[in-house]
Amino acid sequence: xxxxDQDDLALRHAQEERxxxxxxxxxxxxxxxxxxxxxxVGVWYTLTAFGFMLFAGVLALIMRTQLAVPDNDLVSPATFxxxxxxxxSAMMFLFAVPMFEAVSIILLPQLLGARDLPxxxxxxxxxxxxxxxxxxxxxxxxxxxxxxxxxFMYPPFTTRTDLSGLGADIWMLGLSxxxxxxVAAAVELIVGILKFRPPxxxxxxxxxxxxxxLVVAVMILFAFPPLIAGDLLFEMERLLGWPFxxxxxxxxxxxxxxxFWIFGHPExxxxxxxxxxxxxxxxxxxSQRHLLGYPYIVLAAVGTAFLSFGLWVHHMFATGLPxxxxxxxxxxxxxxxxxxxxxxxxxxxxxxxxxxxxSTPMLYxxxxxxxxxxxxxxxxxxxxxxxxxxxHDTYFVVAHxxxxxxGGTLLPLIAGLYYYWPLITGKKLSDKLGxxxxxxxxxxxxxxxxxxxxxxxxxMPRRVVTYSAELGIGWLNMLSTAGSYxxxxxxxxxVVDLCxxxxxxxxARNPWNAGTLEWLALPEDENWGIRSVPLxxxxxxxxxxxxxxxxxxxxxxxxxxxxxxRRETISTTVLDARPLAVVRLGGPSWLPMMTAFALGGVxxxxxxxxxxxxxxxxxxxxxxTLRWLWTTAEIPEKPLKPIGHGLELPLYISGPQAxxxxxxxxxxIADATAFSGLVFGYYFFWTIHPxxxxxxxxxxxxxxxxxxxxxxxxxWVATIMARTMNKRDAALPTRLLLGAAGLLSxxxxxxxxxxxxxxxxxxxxxxxxxxxxxxxxxTVAHSGVGxxxxxxxxxxxxxxxxxxxxxxxxxxxxxxxHFMVFTAIVTWCTLGLFPEVA
Amino acid sequence: MIRKLxxxxxxxxxxxxxxxxxxxxxxVHFLFSYLWAAVYCAKTGQFAEEPLVYWVxxxxxxxxxxxxxxxxxxxxxxxxxPAPHExxxxxxxxxxxxxxxxxxxxxxxxxVIFTAAPVLxxxxxx
Ligand code: HEM
Ligand SMILES: [Cu+2]
Numbered sequence: 001x002x003x004x005d006q007d008d009l010a011l012r013h014a015q016e017e018r019x020x021x022x023x024x025x026x027x028x029x030x031x032x033x034x035x036x037x038x039x040x041v042g043v044w045y046t047l048t049a050f051g052f053m054l055f056a057g058v059l060a061l062i063m064r065t066q067l068a069v070p071d072n073d074l075v076s077p078a079t080f081x082x083x084x085x086x087x088x089s090a091m092m093f094l095f096a097v098p099m100f101e102a103v104s105i106i107l108l109p110q111l112l113g114a115r116d117l118p119x120x121x122x123x124x125x126x127x128x129x130x131x132x133x134x135x136x137x138x139x140x141x142x143x144x145x146x147x148x149x150x151x152f153m154y155p156p157f158t159t160r161t162d163l164s165g166l167g168a169d170i171w172m173l174g175l176s177x178x179x180x181x182x183v184a185a186a187v188e189l190i191v192g193i194l195k196f197r198p199p200x201x202x203x204x205x206x207x208x209x210x211x212x213x214l215v216v217a218v219m220i221l222f223a224f225p226p227l228i229a230g231d232l233l234f235e236m237e238r239l240l241g242w243p244f245x246x247x248x249x250x251x252x253x254x255x256x257x258x259x260f261w262i263f264g265h266p267e268x269x270x271x272x273x274x275x276x277x278x279x280x281x282x283x284x285x286x287s288q289r290h291l292l293g294y295p296y297i298v299l300a301a302v303g304t305a306f307l308s309f310g311l312w313v314h315h316m317f318a319t320g321l322p323x324x325x326x327x328x329x330x331x332x333x334x335x336x337x338x339x340x341x342x343x344x345x346x347x348x349x350x351x352x353x354x355x356x357x358x359s360t361p362m363l364y365x366x367x368x369x370x371x372x373x374x375x376x377x378x379x380x381x382x383x384x385x386x387x388x389x390x391x392h393d394t395y396f397v398v399a400h401x402x403x404x405x406x407g408g409t410l411l412p413l414i415a416g417l418y419y420y421w422p423l424i425t426g427k428k429l430s431d432k433l434g435x436x437x438x439x440x441x442x443x444x445x446x447x448x449x450x451x452x453x454x455x456x457x458x459x460m461p462r463r464v465v466t467y468s469a470e471l472g473i474g475w476l477n478m479l480s481t482a483g484s485y486x487x488x489x490x491x492x493x494x495v496v497d498l499c500x501x502x503x504x505x506x507x508a509r510n511p512w513n514a515g516t517l518e519w520l521a522l523p524e525d526e527n528w529g530i531r532s533v534p535l536x537x538x539x540x541x542x543x544x545x546x547x548x549x550x551x552x553x554x555x556x557x558x559x560x561x562x563x564x565x566r567r568e569t570i571s572t573t574v575l576d577a578r579p580l581a582v583v584r585l586g587g588p589s590w591l592p593m594m595t596a597f598a599l600g601g602v603x604x605x606x607x608x609x610x611x612x613x614x615x616x617x618x619x620x621x622x623x624x625t626l627r628w629l630w631t632t633a634e635i636p637e638k639p640l641k642p643i644g645h646g647l648e649l650p651l652y653i654s655g656p657q658a659x660x661x662x663x664x665x666x667x668x669i670a671d672a673t674a675f676s677g678l679v680f681g682y683y684f685f686w687t688i689h690p691x692x693x694x695x696x697x698x699x700x701x702x703x704x705x706x707x708x709x710x711x712x713x714x715x716w717v718a719t720i721m722a723r724t725m726n727k728r729d730a731a732l733p734t735r736l737l738l739g740a741a742g743l744l745s746x747x748x749x750x751x752x753x754x755x756x757x758x759x760x761x762x763x764x765x766x767x768x769x770x771x772x773x774x775x776x777x778x779t780v781a782h783s784g785v786g787x788x789x790x791x792x793x794x795x796x797x798x799x800x801x802x803x804x805x806x807x808x809x810x811x812x813x814x815x816x817x818h819f820m821v822f823t824a825i826v827t828w829c830t831l832g833l834f835p836e837v838a
Numbered sequence: 839m840i841r842k843l844x845x846x847x848x849x850x851x852x853x854x855x856x857x858x859x860x861x862x863x864x865x866v867h868f869l870f871s872y873l874w875a876a877v878y879c880a881k882t883g884q885f886a887e888e889p890l891v892y893w894v895x896x897x898x899x900x901x902x903x904x905x906x907x908x909x910x911x912x913x914x915x916x917x918x919x920p921a922p923h924e925x926x927x928x929x930x931x932x933x934x935x936x937x938x939x940x941x942x943x944x945x946x947x948x949x950v951i952f953t954a955a956p957v958l959x960x961x962x963x964x
Contacts, residue, residue: 200926203854204934290924295934299941306861307949310868322879322963327956328872335952338945537926575853576931687880 006556015561016531022562023115023527026588034588036120037527042106043424045127049099052134053410054491056090059083059141061488064448068481070469080465081148082167086141088151092267093175094134096409097220100274101126101185103416104213106424108189110518111207113198113536115529115569118191118659121586121628122184128596129181136604137174140167147171150463152260155245155253159237169238169607176231177603179224181596183670186217186224191662193217196569197577198517199558200536207516207539208297212277215301216270221670222309223266229677230259233774239609242763242770244681250694250767254316255684259677261312268404269308272372273301275412276343279365282419283347285514286362287354290540293346300346303339307332314383326385333383340376344369359512360434361419367442368411375403378453393463396456399449406445414438414494419512421501426523428507433497441490447483451476510549515540520552532557532644533570536577558643570643571659581653582641584634591628598624626792633660633808635801654808664812668819671782675823678778682771682830686838693768693835699759700772705832708752712783712824715744719790719817722810729804731797738794738810745787748824752780755831772831779827786820789813847912852935859906860939860946867899867950871957879963889957896954900947907943910936 006012025035035041063083066074075083105123109116117123140146147167149158158168193214197206234256236242243249245256284291291297310332313325356362378400382388391397414437421429455476460467467473510519519542520530532555538544551557559570559582567585572578601617636651643649655661686692718741725733756776761769793813796802802809874892878884913936918929 202926202931204924204931205926294924295938295941298938299945302858302861302938302942303945306858306865306946309865310949310953322875324875324879324956324960324963325872327960328868328875328953331952331956332868332949335945335949338948539924576928687877 006554006560012555012560015555018562018565019528019531020526022565022567023529025527031588033593034590036124036586036588036592038105038109038116038120038123039424039525039527039529041120041123041127042102045098045102045105045123045130048127048131048134049095049102052090052094052138053099054495055138056087056095057488057491059087059090061484063087064481064484066465067467067477069478070467070471070474072466075465077465078148079144081150081463082141082144082146084463085148085150085153085167085171086138086146089147089171089175090134090138091405092151092271093178094130094137096271096405097182097267098130098178098185099409099413100213100216100271101182101189103274103413103420104189105185107420107518108192108210108213109196109529109569110423110521111210111516112192112196112201113517113520113530113534114192114196115533115567116585117188118196118571118583119188119586119663120567121589121592122188122663124589124592125596126181126185126188128593129184129600130178132596132600133174133178133181133603136600137170137178140170140174145170152264153234153256154260155234155237155256156247159234159245161238166607169235172231172235172238173603173607176228177600179228179231180599182220183224183228183667186220187663187666187670189213189217190221190666191659194574195571195580195659195662196583197572198533198536199570199572199577199579200534201572201577203575204294205536205539208280208291208294209277211298212273212280212301215305216273216277219266219270219273219305219308221666222673223263223270225670225674226259226677226680227263229674229681230256230263233259233678233681235606236770236774239606240764242773243765243767244770246767249765250685250689251770252685252688252767255681257316258312258680258684261315262309262677264315265311266305266308268408269304271405272408273304275368275409275416276301276347278412278416278419279347279369281514281516282361282365282415282512283350284354284540285419285512285516286357286359287350288357288513289350289354291346292350292353293342294539296342297346300339300343304336304343307336307339311336314388330383330385334380337380359418360429360431360438361415363435363438364411364415364418367438368407368415370407371403371411371442371445372407375400375405375407379404391456393461394456395452395460395462398462399452399456402445402449402452406449411441411445414441417494422507422511422523423518423521425501426506426525427501427504428511429497429501433493433500437490437493437497439490440493441487444483444485444487444490448480448487449483451479451483455480510542515543517541520549528562529569531555532560534558555644558645558647560644564637570649571653573657579643579647579649580657581650582643583659584636584651586631589628589631591624591631595621595624595628622788626788629792630801633801633806635803635806652806652808654806655811658808660808661812661815664815668816672819672822675778675826678771678775679826679830682775682834685767685771686834692838694766697761697766697768699761699769700755700776700831701759702832702836704751704755704758705828708748708755708779709824709828709832711744711748711751712821712828715741715748715783715786715790716817716821718744719814722793723807723814726797726802726807726810727804734810735794735797738790738797742787742790742794745783745790748783749780752776752783752828775827775831779823782820782823786817789816844912847909848916850909850913852910852913852932852939854935856906856909857935857939857942860903860943861949863899863902863906864946864949864953867896868953870895871953875957875963884963892954892957896950899950903943903946903950907940907947910939910943912936914940 066072145166158164193210233244237244243251245251245253313329314333382391418429418434455473458473460473506523531553534552534557541548567587568582571581571583598617598621602614605614640648641651718737722734722737756773763770763773793809796809914933919927923930923933
């Protein structure tokens with residue numbers, strides 16, 4: 001096929017018919033929910049997160065109504081505790097983070113000229129997990145069992161089952177489930193950005209939105225797993241009585257604070273950077289020029305990501321840690337101002353250098369920046385250690401955090417909503433309603449939160465259900481309450497604007513005259529994403545590449561057809577976006593939803609102590625996951641496929657070139673991070689105890705851990721040999737080796753548990769046996785998964801789905817086992833050798 | 839000699855991994871500082887008398903960052919296509935990564951100094 005073939009109108013129509021058929025969404029009352037296309041799933045995801053936000057907002061209004069006048073008794077103290085906990089948790093876990101992932105699921109493929117993300121079914125799985133988990137957590141308030149320990153759930157209050165009820169379990173398990181789906185989405189986004197860019201879009205041409213999302217997704221990979229590890233310890237304490245945070249049994253509540261804030265501070269940037277990413281898209285559009293300082297923005301994004309991990313202790317300034325530790329963190333808190341300043345400066349410089357069109361999205365962008373800056377200033381105040389000792393746990397902090405969050409996430413998202421609505425629906429929102437809503441919300445936010453600085457300094461503690469009239473802060477609180485209703489009214493105007501949208505006429509294509517790829521989308525939505533995958537030569541192709549839109553539309557670029565009726569897109573290299581392969585994507589299926597519900601069952605049944613049901617749900621999850629995996633890495637009917645312009649690309653790739661390998665690699669990094677959270681726990685206990693392991697504890701000994709390590713190493717070697725044999729096309733040795741490796745992995749389980757078991761370590765007695773058991777169980781569980789992986793590869797080989805040429809399965813399994821060996825070495829050496837040297 | 843070194847450096851690969859060498863060094867140094875102080879204070883109740891190890895470690899970190907920055911400076915000047923260096927070419931991509939690496943090295947350098955400064959001033963664990 002050459003360029004001129006596309007002059008043939010009949011051919012073009014035929015191609016369009018085939019593409020349309022391949023991307024045909026499932027229809028019907030039930031079947032439509034099996035859809036996996038990003039434009040559908042992303043929209044469900046966004047709407048759900050928006051709904052959760054509104055729900056959390058209603059909870060806030062109830063709180064403000066209670067606080068309007070002194071000595072009020074509209075809600076009971078117990079309910080109030082549930083209200084602020086659920087409001088804070090929902091805003092952070094069910095709105096801010098998922099919202100950015102949801103929006104990215106919609107936008108990224110468009111931005112990258114791809115037809116979909118690498119793993120559409122994984123997105124769908126993430127969505128169903130999110131929906132189920134969110135409804136589970138939020139629904140608890142209707143049964144008066146919502147979590148009530150504050151959004152950071154500090155023990156010991158929350159771990160003592162006599163002091164806190166089901167709510168704490170709902171928080172831990174419900175939100176862990178959502179964290180898992182957040183990590184899944186992060187994997188999807190990273191692989192999408194690295195491997196699914198259009199040909200020619202080298203790293204230096206990537207839209208800034210993609211840079212930010214890459215950075216944020218990597219941050220999620222390192223921030224969420226420690227929290228998941230913390231959740232795990234937390235639930236072991238609550239359900240089984242393993243005393244990790246119980247000071248009377250050698251535990252320490254500070255461990256939770258560490259694990260929580262290693263997540264919690266980066267979280268602030270995880271939800272703030274995507275907002276800057278939105279600005280970085282709309283500022284150039286409305287200034288009608290390239291964004292200034294592209295490398296500086298990348299510096300800022302990457303720099304912020306790193307530095308933000310050096311801040312966690314600043315939430316623990318009041319806990320009496322050594323001053324020197326506080327000083328390190330205070331230093332990093334000041335250093336992070338540099339990259340934050342750089343980004344805002346680049347945006348302002350671009351606005352100053354262009355002819356600004358002061359549209360509604362721009363109004364929201366500038367307004368939110370103003371609010372954010374106020375929050376930033378008070379943030380610098382509380383980052384100064386002595387001031388924090390004064391303001392800690394007062395309404396001053398509530399004011400600070402809401403300025404940051406409203407200026408840093410809520411209003412920017414509405415800027416994004418007004419900007420991208422035409423992309424998704426083909427229709428513009430009303431400028432008049434949008435601007436009205438902006439001014440109402442802007443006034444409302446300031447009226448709500450500005451007075452809180454004063455009520456805080458006058459001594460109003462946060463999280464109180466009421467206050468006495470003598471404090472003299474009644475009028476400040478009345479102002480805040482009035483403000484919150486004003487804010488809600490503004491939000492209502494936005495909702496009304498959205499509801500009016502279906503009655504409006506379609507707007508023109510690319511209504512803001514933007515320069516980036518996503519605006520290729522047609523007002524009357526086609527499900528195929530992009531008509532042909534373009535060759536990119538500049539950062540703003542619609543502006544700078546002549547005839548760009550027409551060439552895309554006429555299929556004059558790559559992959560303009562779907563000859564085999566399959567959903568396909570192009571995968572390219574990481575640095576230079578050279579075409580590598582045509583990747584076939586998963587279509588509509590029940591499997592993602594079923595997996596999500598089965599996995600959700602594990603978490604939900606555990607909450608209610610229905611362990612047998614949870615176990616059954618676990619086996620169901622395993623079965624559905626294997627069924628799902630079985631459909632992946634399929635062997636194509638022909639090795640190569642032409643994509644136009646004389647190019648032919650393979651239909652199958654494996655190893656470090658393949659998206660699946662990257663997904664495994666990234667998932668395992670997250671897994672290793674969670675593991676290091678547990679290891680941190682072990683050594684943390686060592687630092688707080690004068691003698692650790694405690695002298696009376698004579699386990700797990702040296703022998704069994706070393707045996708477990710040796711077995712794991714042997715299994716690893718066997719796996720690597722199997723990979724080599726498979727490459728040489730020696731099927732029989734491959735299968736024998738895989739079988740042996742699987743058996744070794746199974747053997748590693750009893751060997752690993754034998755140490756703590758035979759030495760009679762009682763995990764409920766003290767934090768030492770508890771953490772030993774935890775590390776051992778974590779590691780043998782990984783051996784178990786490793787065994788399943790090895791037997792899976794064996795089955796694939798037997799079924800003829802894995803051969804010397806088509807070897808993705810065994811390469812991914814080997815990759816898993818590299819991480820497995822790392823985990824085993826750290827665990828078994830820590831458990832076996834460290835007591836010898838300590 | 840210098841010219842040869844420069845042309846050798848110019849031909850080195852610049853990737854997403856080399857981009858994060860400097861900030862990763864900062865992170866390692868930061869973690870090391872934190873653990874060093876925390877373990878010392880918890881286990882001995884006082885600061886190291888002569889934190890020589892600490893300064894050697896800090897010097898090493900600064901050195902790694904400086905080298906990463908130096909390589910980046912040279913790479914970011916590799917001659918190639920005409921300005922504004924925003925095209926889909928090998929040399930523009932190299933220059934971009936190098937330039938960002940250089941900026942990150944600068945930020946990380948400041949970061950390490952910020953981290954180490956308190957050790958100069960503070961002398962005990964309280
Ligand atoms: C105008 C809208 C909002 C109002 C009126 C509001 C109101 C409140 C109130 C009254 C509290 C309880 C303070 C206390 O008793 O200590 C609170 C806490 C909190 N809010 Fe909001 N809020 C709003 C928006 C948001 C948004 C958009 C976010 C995040 C994206 C957010 C995150 C939080 C968090 C994390 C807490 C702390 C919860 C805790 O103490 O555990 N809020 N908010
Ligand atoms: Cu923080």
